[in-house]
Amino acid sequence: xSMITIREVSAYVGKExxxxxxxxxxxxxxxxxxxxxxxxxxxIQGVLVRNQVAPEIWDEAKxxxxxxxxxxxxxxxxxDRAPSGFELDVTSVKTIQVAEEYPIAKKEHGTDFLxxxxxxxxxxxxxxxILRVRAEIIRAIQVFLDQNGxxxxxPPILTPSSCEGTTDLFHTKYFDEDAYLSQTxxxxxxxxxxxxxxxxxxxxxxxxxxxxxxxxxxxxxxIEPEMAFVDHERSLEYQEQMLEFVAQSVLQNCPTELxxxxxxxxxxEKIKAPFPRITYDEAIELLHREGFEDIQWGExxxxxxxxxxxxxxxxxxxxxxxxxxxxxxxxxxxxERPEVVLCADLIAPEGYGEIIGGxxxxxxxxxxVERYEEHSLSxxxxxxYLDLRKYGSVPHSGFGLxxxxxxxxxxxxDHVRESIPFPRMLNRLYP
RNA sequence: UCCUCAAUAGCUCAAUGGUAGAGCGCCCGACUGUUAAUCGGUAGGUUGCAGGUUCGAGUCCUGCUUGAGGAGCCA
Numbered sequence: 001x002s003m004i005t006i007r008e009v010s011a012y013v014g015k016e017x018x019x020x021x022x023x024x025x026x027x028x029x030x031x032x033x034x035x036x037x038x039x040x041x042x043x044i045q046g047v048l049v050r051n052q053v054a055p056e057i058w059d060e061a062k063x064x065x066x067x068x069x070x071x072x073x074x075x076x077x078x079x080d081r082a083p084s085g086f087e088l089d090v091t092s093v094k095t096i097q098v099a100e101e102y103p104i105a106k107k108e109h110g111t112d113f114l115x116x117x118x119x120x121x122x123x124x125x126x127x128x129x130i131l132r133v134r135a136e137i138i139r140a141i142q143v144f145l146d147q148n149g150x151x152x153x154x155p156p157i158l159t160p161s162s163c164e165g166t167t168d169l170f171h172t173k174y175f176d177e178d179a180y181l182s183q184t185x186x187x188x189x190x191x192x193x194x195x196x197x198x199x200x201x202x203x204x205x206x207x208x209x210x211x212x213x214x215x216x217x218x219x220x221x222x223i224e225p226e227m228a229f230v231d232h233e234r235s236l237e238y239q240e241q242m243l244e245f246v247a248q249s250v251l252q253n254c255p256t257e258l259x260x261x262x263x264x265x266x267x268x269e270k271i272k273a274p275f276p277r278i279t280y281d282e283a284i285e286l287l288h289r290e291g292f293e294d295i296q297w298g299e300x301x302x303x304x305x306x307x308x309x310x311x312x313x314x315x316x317x318x319x320x321x322x323x324x325x326x327x328x329x330x331x332x333x334x335x336e337r338p339e340v341v342l343c344a345d346l347i348a349p350e351g352y353g354e355i356i357g358g359x360x361x362x363x364x365x366x367x368x369v370e371r372y373e374e375h376s377l378s379x380x381x382x383x384x385y386l387d388l389r390k391y392g393s394v395p396h397s398g399f400g401l402x403x404x405x406x407x408x409x410x411x412x413x414d415h416v417r418e419s420i421p422f423p424r425m426l427n428r429l430y431p
Numbered sequence: 432u433c434c435u436c437a438a439u440a441g442c443u444c445a446a447u448g449g450u451a452g453a454g455c456g457c458c459c460g461a462c463u464g465u466u467a468a469u470c471g472g473u474a475g476g477u478u479g480c481a482g483g484u485u486c487g488a489g490u491c492c493u494g495c496u497u498g499a500g501g502a503g504c505c506a
Contacts, residue, residue, distance in 0.1 A: 027465045034465050049463070066456090081464070105442055105456050106467045112498050113442070168504090184506095209504055210432070220506065302503075345506095354506060402506030416506095427498085 001073070006042035009076050009086045016091065018073040019044075022123070023064050025106065033061055035090065037072060040128070045082055046072055046090045053091065061093050067123070069096040118422060119431045129257035130418055133250055134407045136257075138202075140249035141223055141401075144242050145200050150225060153192040155185030155201045161381045168208035181206035186398060187330075187385050189226035190361060193396055194388055200225040212426050213303070214415040215353050217404055219424035226398035232332075232342035232360040235397035236318055239346060239356055240273035242401075243316065247271035250410055263412045267350065270314055277318040280340065283309055300326045303353060310347045316355070320344040329371040331359040342397075352409040358399025365389035 004017045024043070025036035035046035048061050064070065073092040078085060104120050114121050121127055142152070158172070158179045170181040185201035192199040201224045208218070227235065247268050250258070258265060278286070283305075287295055290308050295301070301309070301319075310317060321340040324333055331341035343359035362368045368389055372379055379386075407419035417423040422431065 025467080027468050029462045029465075029468090032463045032465080034468090036466085045466085047464080051463090081466085083466075101441080101457060103441070103456095107455050108443060110443075110499085112438095115498095205506085207505070211504065212499090213501065216505075222506065300504090303501090357506065400506065405506060 006037070006039045006044050009042075009044060009084075009088075012076045013078055013086070014075065016073065016075050017088075018071055019088075020071055020096075021069070023068050023070065024066065024123075026064060026066075028062070033058075035061065035064065035072070037088070038123075042084065043125075044084060044086060044088050046074060046088045048090045048093075057091070057093055060095055061090070063098055064093075064095065065099050066102040067099040067120075069099070070094060071096065115417070115423075115428060116430070122421060125260055127418065129254075129260040130407070130411050130413065131421060132257045133254050133261075133411050134403075134419060136250050136254050137246055137407055137410060138403070140246045141242065142202075143249075144245040145223075145225060148198070148238070150198045150200045151192075151196045153189060153196065153199045153201055154203060155182065155188035155192075157182050157203065161378065168210075170206050170208050183207055184222065184400060185224050186226065186400060189224050189398060190396065191384070191388055193226040193228045193398070194392070194394070197228050198225070198230075199227075210426060215303075215405060215408075217416055217420065217423055217425060220416075220420070221403040222400045223403060224398060224400040226396065228394050228396045230397045231395055232320075232344070232397055235358055235360065235399060236275075236277065236320075236344055237273070239318075239344075239358065239399055239401075240275045240316075243275075243346075243356075243406075244271055244273045246406070247410065258411075261411050261413075263410075267412075268410065271316065275316050275318055275346070276313050277320055277344070278309075279321045280319060280323065281321070283319050286312060298323050298325060306347050306353055307351045310349050310351065310353075314349060316346050316348050318344040318346055327359070329375040329377065330361050330368070332362045333367075344399075348405070348409045350409065350412075352405055354402075355405045355409060356399050356401045358397065360395065360397040363389060363393045363395055365393065 002012065002015065002017050004012060004019060006019060019037070019039055021037040021039045023035050024038050027034040031050040033048040035048070037044050037046050048058060050058055071094040072088065072090055074088040074090040077087050077089055079087040102120070103117055104124065122131065158174060159182045160177070160179060169183060172179050172181065183205050185203060185205070189199055189201045203221065204219055205222050206219055209216070225238065227238070251265065251268055281297070283301070284295065284297055286309060287305055292305060292308065295305060309319065320343065321334060321337070322343055324331070324339055324341050327341050327343055331343050334340050334342055341359060345354045346356035347353065348355045362371065365386060368386055372382060404416040404419040407413070408416045411419065413419055417425060
């Protein structure tokens with residue numbers, strides 16, 4: 001007799017196997033019990049017929065409650081009545097624990113209740129599917145970057161100062177010094193690119209913003225590639241190729257998960273490079289045509305603006321060449337138009353908003369020092385970053401992809417809180 | 432920080448200012464193919480907190496707390 005997982009049952013038809021499982025539901029009549037079993041790799045229905053099993057096995061199964069844990073032994077049988085095509089004729093049940101009354105019922109729950117029970121909520125089929133797709137997206141990104149010669153470098157999480165200087169940071173003590181939780185690994189990735197050419201960082205980032213929308217988390221994960229000798233245009237090509245690879249990988253490797261999520265596959269099949277590109281100027285014109293007459297050149301787009309622009313395309317769209325004034329200090333001005341920078345935000349379709357922000361970086365040390373002054377950045381704190389422009393400065397570009405927004409988009413979620421196992425949100429640190 | 436909405440049984444929600452209810456879940460019982468099984472029954476309440484108006488407040492008013500959606504900021 002073999003100890004297997006539910007994922008493997010198709011190879012054991014007609015054989016007796018034992019599986020470690022949780023019971024997520026039970027339907028029973030007087031002389032037959034249907035145990036709905038899951039083990040994290042899949043689900044299967046266990047069938048007990050009263051006059052075909054030992055009385056003590058029948059009685060033990062009757063005591064099982066929702067989410068009770070057990071080893072179940074039985075024979076795998078092909079059955080067209082089962083959604084998965086297979087059933088288990090149970091011959092023996094070995095209870096590990098009879099669970100207390102499980103708080104998450106089969107019917108609907110409110111957001112607050114589910115978030116308070118996130119540690120149990122992740123057991124449900126939909127959440128399991130999302131976490132699988134998240135893992136597949138991470139895997140696909142790493143495969144793509146590996147195939148393109150990128151090296152993973154891990155930036156620090158405790159940092160001495162703000163990297164972008166704008167948003168609110170989480171403050172902590174670092175012995176006698178002040179320290180902050182990282183809001184981006186980019187500046188460190190730039191340093192690593194000067195050592196390893198093409199690199200990427202992948203890790204958690206933290207923003208103490210009072211943001212409370214479906215697109216924001218306090219703690220979220222970013223993938224930040226940084227490329228020496230690569231200009232803005234080439235960077236956009238990497239971005240669109242990477243997202244195409246991600247979408248195709250999920251389509252190929254997560255069909256059952258996408259089915260569980262009831263995701264419209266045709267939307268994902270359209271994610272193919274190249275993506276449309278419009279300049280900031282053209283985006284402003286588009287918005288004026290669409291009735292957003294309030295927005296003026298030089299202002300940043302709000303969410304309604306981004307959504308309107310995205311609705312005009314059936315693929316993700318790059319918005320390039322934003323005004324220098326509203327963008328980060330390290331972005332390289334367009335040599336022909338210094339009032340705009342060589343940057344792009346990638347806006348996802350279906351209202352998922354900005355999922356990538358990227359730019360070519362300033363490589364001229366004198367211009368960088370000017371920017372330090374304009375943005376009131378401490379020369380001492382950023383001395384090491386200036387060094388990158390003093391010792392063999394090269395053109396280089398990079399971008400940051402927000403993992404949770406990408407997962408929410410690929411899965412078709414209506415909130416990023418379901419795209420990460422344990423979301424950290426405004427006023428929510430538990431569980 | 433601002434705007435809008437909400438808070439009643441374990442959960443999801445009802446209840447003209449006039450006796451606090453239903454469905455689901457739990458528990459008990461019936462049922463040999465159930466797919467959120469079905470059917471019958473039992474138990475289950477300081478209506479978020481503190482005041483106020485009223486003969487009478489779950490309901491109206493004030494303040495607070497918590498949550499949800501959005502703005503700003505951002506990925």
